[in-house]
Amino acid sequence: MIRINYLVDKVHLYHERYIKTFTSELNLNHMKNKMIISTCLVLGLFVWACGGSDSEQQQNVASTETEEPARKDDKKGIGSIKNVELTHPLNQTMVGDGEKVYNLKCSACHRLTKEKLVGPGWKEVTHRRKPEWIMNFSTNAEEMLSKDATAMALLEECLVRMPNQNLTEADSRNVLEFMRSNDGEK
Amino acid sequence: MRKLKTINMINMLIMLFILIGVSVTSCKNKVKGNGADKDAASKVYVEPGKHDEFYNIVSGGFSGQMTVYGLPSGRLLRIIPVFSVDPTTGWGYSEETKPMLNTSHGMVPWDDSHHVALSLTNGTHDGRWAFINGNNTPRIARIDLKTFRTVEIIEIPNSSGNHSSPFITQNSEYVVAGTRFSYPMDDDNSNPDVPISSYKQNFKGTVSFINIDPKTGNMGVGFQVLLPGFNFDLARAGKLKSGDWVFFSCYNTEQANTLLEVNASQKDKDFIMAVNWKKCEELVKAGKATVKKVKYAHNSYSEITHSGKSDMITEVKMLDPKQYEGLVYFIPCPKSPHGCDVDPTGSYIVGSGKLAAIIPVFSFDKMLKAIAAKTYEGNFEGIPVLKYDAVLHGEVKKPGLGPLHTEFDGKGNAYTSFFVSSEIVKWNIEKLEVLDRVPTFYSVGHLSVPGGPTNKPWGKYVIAYNKITKDRYLPTGPELTQSAQLYSIDGDKMKLLLDFPTTGEPHYAEAIPAELIEKNSVKIFKLEENKNPYVTMGEGQAKVVRKGNEVHVYMTAIRSHFTPDNIEGVKMGDVVYFHLTNLEQDWDVPHGFAVKGASNAELLVMPGETQTLKWIPERVGVSPMYCTDFCSALHQEMSGYIRVSPAGSNVPLKFSTGVTEPAAVSSVK
Numbered sequence: 001m002i003r004i005n006y007l008v009d010k011v012h013l014y015h016e017r018y019i020k021t022f023t024s025e026l027n028l029n030h031m032k033n034k035m036i037i038s039t040c041l042v043l044g045l046f047v048w049a050c051g052g053s054d055s056e057q058q059q060n061v062a063s064t065e066t067e068e069p070a071r072k073d074d075k076k077g078i079g080s081i082k083n084v085e086l087t088h089p090l091n092q093t094m095v096g097d098g099e100k101v102y103n104l105k106c107s108a109c110h111r112l113t114k115e116k117l118v119g120p121g122w123k124e125v126t127h128r129r130k131p132e133w134i135m136n137f138s139t140n141a142e143e144m145l146s147k148d149a150t151a152m153a154l155l156e157e158c159l160v161r162m163p164n165q166n167l168t169e170a171d172s173r174n175v176l177e178f179m180r181s182n183d184g185e186k
Numbered sequence: 187m188r189k190l191k192t193i194n195m196i197n198m199l200i201m202l203f204i205l206i207g208v209s210v211t212s213c214k215n216k217v218k219g220n221g222a223d224k225d226a227a228s229k230v231y232v233e234p235g236k237h238d239e240f241y242n243i244v245s246g247g248f249s250g251q252m253t254v255y256g257l258p259s260g261r262l263l264r265i266i267p268v269f270s271v272d273p274t275t276g277w278g279y280s281e282e283t284k285p286m287l288n289t290s291h292g293m294v295p296w297d298d299s300h301h302v303a304l305s306l307t308n309g310t311h312d313g314r315w316a317f318i319n320g321n322n323t324p325r326i327a328r329i330d331l332k333t334f335r336t337v338e339i340i341e342i343p344n345s346s347g348n349h350s351s352p353f354i355t356q357n358s359e360y361v362v363a364g365t366r367f368s369y370p371m372d373d374d375n376s377n378p379d380v381p382i383s384s385y386k387q388n389f390k391g392t393v394s395f396i397n398i399d400p401k402t403g404n405m406g407v408g409f410q411v412l413l414p415g416f417n418f419d420l421a422r423a424g425k426l427k428s429g430d431w432v433f434f435s436c437y438n439t440e441q442a443n444t445l446l447e448v449n450a451s452q453k454d455k456d457f458i459m460a461v462n463w464k465k466c467e468e469l470v471k472a473g474k475a476t477v478k479k480v481k482y483a484h485n486s487y488s489e490i491t492h493s494g495k496s497d498m499i500t501e502v503k504m505l506d507p508k509q510y511e512g513l514v515y516f517i518p519c520p521k522s523p524h525g526c527d528v529d530p531t532g533s534y535i536v537g538s539g540k541l542a543a544i545i546p547v548f549s550f551d552k553m554l555k556a557i558a559a560k561t562y563e564g565n566f567e568g569i570p571v572l573k574y575d576a577v578l579h580g581e582v583k584k585p586g587l588g589p590l591h592t593e594f595d596g597k598g599n600a601y602t603s604f605f606v607s608s609e610i611v612k613w614n615i616e617k618l619e620v621l622d623r624v625p626t627f628y629s630v631g632h633l634s635v636p637g638g639p640t641n642k643p644w645g646k647y648v649i650a651y652n653k654i655t656k657d658r659y660l661p662t663g664p665e666l667t668q669s670a671q672l673y674s675i676d677g678d679k680m681k682l683l684l685d686f687p688t689t690g691e692p693h694y695a696e697a698i699p700a701e702l703i704e705k706n707s708v709k710i711f712k713l714e715e716n717k718n719p720y721v722t723m724g725e726g727q728a729k730v731v732r733k734g735n736e737v738h739v740y741m742t743a744i745r746s747h748f749t750p751d752n753i754e755g756v757k758m759g760d761v762v763y764f765h766l767t768n769l770e771q772d773w774d775v776p777h778g779f780a781v782k783g784a785s786n787a788e789l790l791v792m793p794g795e796t797q798t799l800k801w802i803p804e805r806v807g808v809s810p811m812y813c814t815d816f817c818s819a820l821h822q823e824m825s826g827y828i829r830v831s832p833a834g835s836n837v838p839l840k841f842s843t844g845v846t847e848p849a850a851v852s853s854v855k
Contacts, residue, residue, distance in 0.1 A: 103724035104713055108744040108769055117844065118747070160820060163745055166710060166771035 075129075077151070078144050079136030080169070084176070086131060089186050091177055098171075098178025105165040106175070112182050118160055126176070126183045134179065135172045137162070221625055223681040229674060230684040232259040237704070240636050240697045242649065243302050243316050244670070246270075249690025250297040252318050252329060257636075257647065257697055258672055260686025268327045268336045269297030269320045271787075277336075279787035281763065281798035282718070283487070285496035289341050290481045294323045301352060301420075301694040305403070309356040309425055309641030313702030315403050317352040317361050324348035326361055326396055328403055330489075332708045337487045340405045343480035343502050344371060344392045350421040356429050356641065358400065360408060360463060364393040364418030364434050371412075374479055385443040389415030392504075393434060395463055404486065409470045409503040410478075411461060411514065414567040416441055417450070418459070419524055420591075425532035425641050428550040430464035433535050435519065435526035439566070451541060455518040455574065457566075458526050458537050460553060465512055466505055474510065475503035489711060492718045492795050508568035515557060516566055517548055518574040525591035529600065529615055530641050534579055536600060536615075538589035545589050545602060547618060549579035580618045586611050590631060591694075593638030595645045595675055601638075603630040603650065610650055610673065612680060624680040626671055628654040635675065636697035644699060648673045648680065651692040658685055668692060709773040711794030718796035720765035725749045730841040737762045739841070743777035743791065744769040745818040747843060748811070751826025755839030758806060758832055764789075767796040778814025781828065788814050803830040 076082070102110075109118035125134065129150070137144050137151060141162045144151040155161060167175070223229075232238055238256025241263075246253055250270030254263045271278030271287065278287045278295055287293050297320035305315040316329040324342035329335065342348050347366030354361045368391040372378045380388045390412060397408035417438040424431040436457040442449030469475065480502045487494040507514040521539030528535050535548040555561075556576040563573045588606030595601070599621065602611050608629050612622040630650040637644035650671040659667055667687035674681045713723070722728050722740040728749040731738045737760050742749045748766075756762055768777050770793040780788040784801050791797045803809070813824035831837040 103726050105724070105769065105771060108725040108742060108747070108749065118745075160745060160818065163770060163775065164772040166712070 073149060075150070076132035077130075077134075077136030077140075078148050079140035081132045081135040081139070081172075084131040084135060084173070086180070090181055094174045094177035095181045098174035098176065098181075101167065101171045101175050102178055105167070109160075109162075116158070119158055119162060120154065122179055122182055124183055126179050126185070131176055134176050135169070138165075138167050138172045138175060139169060221627065221682045223674070223683065226681070226683040230258040230260065230672065232256065232261070237700060239700060240644075240647075241700055241703055242634075242670075242695055242697045243304065244651070244688060244695035245299045245302050245318055245693045246689060247300065247668075247691030247693050248298050250299050250320070251690060252299065252302065252316065253689050253692070254334065255670075255686065255688075256700075257649070258683065260670065260672060260684050262689070264334055265689055266329055266334055266336065268318055268329065269294075269299055269325065269339070271295045273787035274790065276787045276789040276797055276799065279799070280789055281800060282493040282796075285494040286336065286339055286485045286487055288485055288496035289323050289325070289483045290343075290498070291323060296322075297325060298322045299327075299690075299693075300349060302696050303352045303354040303361055303639075304696045304698055305358045305398075306354055306356055306640060307358065309429075311637060311640060311696075311698045311702055312358075313698060313706065315358075316696075317354065319348050319351035319363065321347060321349055321366070324351075324363060324365075326352045326363060326405065328405060330403070331703050332706045333489060334707075335487070335489075337489070338403070338405055339483075339485045340396060340407070341482040341484070342394050342396075343407065343482040344410055344478070344504075345394065350393070350418045350434050352396070353421040353423055353432070353639075355423040355432065355463065356425055358398050360395040360397055360423075360432075361405070362393060362395055362421050362423070362432055362434075364421060365391045366417055366419065368415035368417065376479075382443050385415060386441050389441070389443075391415055391418055393418060393421075393432075393459075393461060395432075395466070406484070407482070407499075407502050409466060409475055409505055411466060412504055412506050413459075413514070414441075414569070416456075420526050422526055422528045422535075422639065423463075424528055424550065425530065428528065428532040428535075430462055431550075432461050432463055433526050433528060434459040434461065435523040435537065436516070437522040437524075437540075451522060455520050456522055456539075457516040457571070458519045458523060458535060458548065460515045460517060462513055465510075469505060469510055469513075470503055475505050477501050478504045488717075490715055490717045492711070492716065492797065512557075514569050515553070516569055516571040517553065517577050518563070518571065519546060519548075520544065525589070525602075527592040527594075527600075527639070530594050530596050530643055532641075534615055536592045536602070538592060538602065540588055540590065540605075542589065543584065543587075545582040545585050545592075545613075546574075547579045547582065547615065548577045552579065553577045582613050582618045582620065585613065585620055586623065591633055593633055593635040593648065594643055595635055595638070596643035597645070601633060601635060601648050601675070601680075603633040605629050605631060605653070610648060610680060612675070622679050624673060624682060626650040626652055627658050627669075627685070628652060628656055630671075632692070632694045634695045634697055636699070639696070644697070646674070646676060647683075647697070648675050649695065649697065651688070651695060653691070655687075659687065670695075709793075710771050711792060713767075713769065713771060713794045716767070716794055716796060718765075718767075720763075720798060721796045722765065722767040725769070725843075728841075728843075730755075730839055732839055735760050737839070739764045741766045741779075742769050743767070743779070743813065743824075745775070746813070746820035746824040748779075748813070748824065748826050749843040750841035751811075751843045753827070753841045754829040754831075755837050756803060756828060756830050757835060757837075758803060758830060760803065760830075762801045762803065762828070764799045764801060764811075765796060766791050766799070768793050770794070775817060776815050777817055777824075779811065780814045781811040782809040790815060806830050806832050 111121045114121045114123040240257040242255040242257045244253045252266040267277035303317040324345040328338040330337045342363045345365045349366035350364035352361035368389040370388040371390040392410045394410045395408045419435040421434040438450035439456045485496045519537040521542040523537040525538035537546045556572045561573045561576040562570045586604035586607040590603045592602045613620045632651045634649045655669045672684040722742045729740045768791040789797045808829045
C-alpha cells in the first residue's frame, strides 16, 4: 500500500499543473487511488486464478481484501500501536526527549498553540485524539492518510500529506508525553 | 497493419543478414540489419514496477562520471558524479563537495573515467564498493554502493595517464594504477625540464598499488614499482593460484615519443608484465622501499558530516625491481597488447594484441616453471624477459581483427571483443577453438559478462560497449548517442537481445546481481546523526548570522517551505552562504535550492543532509530563491526572497518565515 500511495503522490504531482483547485486535485487523488487499488485487485485475482506465485501481487490482494468489510472505527488509527498505557505523573525524561523530536522533525509544520500552520496546532490534541491514534499517525502516516477516516478528513482540511518523519515507536511515545505536557497535564 | 509491415521488414532483414553473413566470411560485419533474435523482446522486458536482475555499473569515459543501468532492460537508473562537476546536484560546487575534486594541480573539474572495479571477497563480488579511474589527472575514486555516491578520491603520484586502473585483487587488498604515459622522473621523482627526445634516457613508468582498508574501504598508496619508460595499458589481478600476481599489458616498448601510431608498432612483440605484489608487499613491510618526496591529494567524504576534506600527502614508498629478484617479469606478447585478462581459474592470461592476427593465451603454471628455470630470452633495462614459447599455452588462430578485451563465463569459455571486425567471438580456453561469433553495431570496445572478471562469473549475458552507433538510432545531428548491446550467452550461440543508449562513452563496466546491492541501499540520512558544522537541527534553530562580510544562512527545507524564507540586511560586498538542511526523513524527498543569479550551481539536498551554496550578490535588489525538485503539491509555493542593499546601507539583518514567525534580528560581529 505504501507503494500505491507513493505512486498516487507522483501522479498527482504531474497533474498539478493542469488542475485549478486543490479540491478537485484531492478528488482526483482519491479517484486515482481507488482506480489503482481496484486495478491491483483485478490483477491480483487474475494472478491468483492463474495459479501465479508472485508474492507481491498476493500481498496486494490480501491488503485490499482486509479493507473490504467496513471496519468498525475504534478511533485508535491504523498501525502497530494497539494499546497505550498512560502513566501519571508525566515522565519528565520522556517529555524532554519528545520535545527534542518535536523541535527537530515536527516544529516546521506544527505550532504548540491552537494555530494551524501547515498542519494543525498541537494544543489539546491529546483531548481530541486517542493516544493510540496519535502514535499510529506519527509512525504510520502514509497508510492512515489513505485509510483512516479522521486522518483523511484532516488531509482535506490541510491539503498536505503529513510526511513520514521516520519516528521510532519510542520517539512517538515520547512525543505523546510531550503533547500531554503541552496540554497542561502534570 | 504498420506492425505487420515492421515484422515483415524485420524478417526480411534477418533473412538478408543471414544470406550476407553466409556469403561473407572475413569482413563479416559490414552488414546492416538489426541482428536481434525473434523472441528477444520477451527476454529483456521488465514489467513496469518490477526490478531488473542486475545492476550494470558503467564507466562514463569522457564524461568523467559513472552510470548505472538495470539489466536486462538497459534502463538508465543513475549518473553518479565522480570526477566531473555536476551543477545539477551541486557536486564540486557546494562548499561540502569542493574538496573532493582537489588535486596537487588544484581543483580539477573533469576527468576521463575508463574502468570500473567492484570490490571482491574471496574472488567474488561482495557489493560494497565500486572503484573507477581518472585517466587524465591520475586518480582513483571509490563509490559506496549503499549510497551510490563518491566517498573517496585519491590522486596517484609519479603517474600520468592512469589507464591500467583500478583493477582489483581477489580480496580487495589493492587496486592498481599504471602510467599510460611514461614521463621524466629524476631521483627525486620530480618532473625535470628535459628534451622530449631524451625519452629513452629520462622517461620512466610506475605501477602503484593502492591499498584498501578491509573494513572502511579507505585507500592509501601502499607502494609504487619503478619501471622502464613505456606505456602501461591495462591490467588484471591473478586469481586463486595466481592470486599473488598482477598482470599489466605494455606497448610502445620501442620507447617512441612521436607518431606512436607508426613508431610504437615496429616490434613484433611487446610485453605482458607480471608483478608479484605479495613479494613487493613483504619487501615494503621489511623496510626495503625508498621513500620519495611527492605531492598528491587524498580526498574523502563523510556521510555523517556530509562534508569532504582534502589532505595533501608528501611521501610515497618506491621499490626498484632491478634491486630485488622475483618481483617483475616481462612476457613477450604480439603486437601492442591491450587487454590482459585472467580466466576464472587463475590459470590463463589472455593477451589481446591490437594488431595481432592471433590471441595468445599464456599459462600461469608455465610462467612459474620458466621463472624457476630462468628461461629468459634476455632482459629489458635489467628486468628479465621470459621466452614466449616457454610461457605460451597456445594461440587462438584467426579469431577476428583487432582483439581488445576478454571476459569469461566460468564454463571454460572466453568472449573477446574485436574492434576492427566489429564482433564478439566466443572461444574455448583449453582447446583454443572458436565456437561462435556475433556482430556488434558497431566497433565494440570493452565487453562485460556479469561477474566476468571474478572467480565465479554470474554469466547469462555479455554486454558490448560500442564506439560507434552510426545508423542504429534516430539521428541527433553530428553527435550521436553512445551505445551498449546485450547478448544472451545461456545457449551455445550468442543472441543479440537489446541495444540501449549510454551516456558519455562507456569503456569498461561490470554487472552484479541486484540482490547483492539492493538490500543495503540507504533511503535517508538520519537527522540525529547529522554532524555538519552548519546543520540546522530543526526549524527553531534556523538563523542568519553575520561574520564580517560573510552572511551565513542556517536554513531548513521541508514540504513545502524554507525557513527562513525572507532575508534582509545583506549588502553588496557580502558573501552569502546558504547552509540548507533537508528536514525530511522519508525516502525520495530531496529538496532543491536555487537563487537567482547564482553563477555556480543549484543544490540538491537529500533527506537529513546539509549542503552549502556560496552566493556572491552582484547587484542590489530582491532576488527570489526556490526549491528546484518537485517535492509536493505545494512545491510551487516553496520559495522565498533575499534582499540585497547597497554597500554601507543601514538595513538591519532580518529573517523570518510566515506571519507567525516574529521577525528577529541577529548580528554577530
